[in-house]
Amino acid sequence: MAGLIGVFGGTFDPPHIGHRILADQARHDLGLERVLWVLTAKPPHKPDAPLSPAEIRAEMVEAAIGGDPHFELSRADLDRAGPHYAVGTIAWLNERYPAGRWAYLMGSDSLRDLPTWHEPERLLRTCEVLGVMRRPDSEVGLTDLEARLPGVTARVRWIDAPLIDLSSKEIRRRVGRGEPYRYWVPEGVADIIDRHALYGGA
Numbered sequence: 001m002a003g004l005i006g007v008f009g010g011t012f013d014p015p016h017i018g019h020r021i022l023a024d025q026a027r028h029d030l031g032l033e034r035v036l037w038v039l040t041a042k043p044p045h046k047p048d049a050p051l052s053p054a055e056i057r058a059e060m061v062e063a064a065i066g067g068d069p070h071f072e073l074s075r076a077d078l079d080r081a082g083p084h085y086a087v088g089t090i091a092w093l094n095e096r097y098p099a100g101r102w103a104y105l106m107g108s109d110s111l112r113d114l115p116t117w118h119e120p121e122r123l124l125r126t127c128e129v130l131g132v133m134r135r136p137d138s139e140v141g142l143t144d145l146e147a148r149l150p151g152v153t154a155r156v157r158w159i160d161a162p163l164i165d166l167s168s169k170e171i172r173r174r175v176g177r178g179e180p181y182r183y184w185v186p187e188g189v190a191d192i193i194d195r196h197a198l199y200g201g202a
Contacts (some may be wrong), residue, residue, distance in 0.1 A: 002033070002099045002100065002101055003032065003033030003099050003101070003129065003194065004029070004030060004031060004033060004038060004102070004103045004129060005032060005033055005035075005088075005097070005100055005101065005102060005103065005168065006023070006026055006027060006034070006036065006103045006104075006131065007035075007036055007038055007074075007089065007090065007093070007102055007103065007104045007105060007127075008022075008023050008026070008036065008037050008038060008105045009038040009039075009040055009077070009086065009105075010037075010038075010039070010040060011039070011043060011051060011057065011168070012037070012039055012057050012061050012064070012166050012168070013039050013051055013052050013057055013058065013061075013086055013172070014052075014060050014064075014168055014171060014172075014185055014189055014192075014193060015037075015057075015060055015061050015064035015137040015168075015185065015189060015200070016056070016064075016166055016167075016168060016184050016185050016186070017166070017184060017185065017186055018164040018166040018167075019037075019064065019160070019182075020051075020064060020091075020186055021162065021164060022105075022133055022159075022161050022164070023035045023037070023071060023105075024070075024102075025133075025159055025160065025161045025162070026105050026131050026133070026137070026159050026161070027064055029131075029158075029160055030103050030129060030131050030157055030159065031161045032070075033038050033067075034070050034071065034072055034094070034160065034190070035070060035071050035072070035105075035123050036072050036073075036074040037061050037071060037072065037073050037074060037187055038074045038076050038077055038078075038089055038147060038175050039054065039057055039061055039063065039074070039075070039077060039078060039105055039136035040077045040082075040084050041054045041082065041084060042082055042084065043084070045053070048088065052196075052198055052199075053096075054078055055123075056192065056196055057074050058075075058078065059192055060072060060101065060189050060193075061073050063111065063186060063187070063188030063189050063192060064186040064188075064189055065184070066186055066187065068190065074093070076089045076092045076093055079091055080092055083118075084105060085117070085118035086117060086118070086120070086123055087118055087119045087120075087122050087123045087126070088101055090123065090126045090127060091105070091126070094126065097126055097134050101128050102126065102127045102128060102129070103127065103128065103129035103130070103131045103157070104123070104127045104129070104130055104131065105131045105132075105133070105159075106131070106132055106133070107131055107133050107134075107135045108133065108134050108135045108139075108140050109135050110146070111130065111132050111140050111152075111156065111161050111192075112139075112140045112145070114130075114145070114149060114152065115145070115148040115149045120149055121149070123156075124149070124152060124155055125149055127155065128153070128155070129155055129157050130155045130156050130157065131157050131159050132156055132157070132158055132159060133161040134158065134159075134161065135161045142156070166184060171185065171199075172198075172199040173199075175193060175199040175200065176199050176200035
């Protein structure tokens, strides 16, 4: 039987060391065969958010992955028309990996809001596991969640991820203000930021 494959979605603008740590912890805790970094071209819940060009973000993800054989950039949300909902991402992946077994990775804030997602019942049917990273400001009442979305608690697996006070938003702010940020991102990502003069940097 094929191993579980993690689906790690995000805009990754830019990807940072926290993303690598979380992806690797999920791989370990859930026994994942590999983790697909699914770069979201345009998140449907933030339609007007300013984003760097998708292909530049893909270049940064490739640099962040750094040749790790357990990580792979997925173009699931780049090579298909939007809007890019999680359930559509899994459907796209299923077409290309018919034997795929999916672990969708999310924060506890996303788990809390899962009933409001696009076709959450279908997402549960197509994902074997929901790998959830705890967030200190997002308590999840599993009893209430189960009442709203039956079957969800059987899918939940908690990831023992460290609390990392690091965000892409803060990195963008630091770049724009000329503050140090190079060691906040994996090797190679800072060079791409500099080369393309992203985030208002020089």
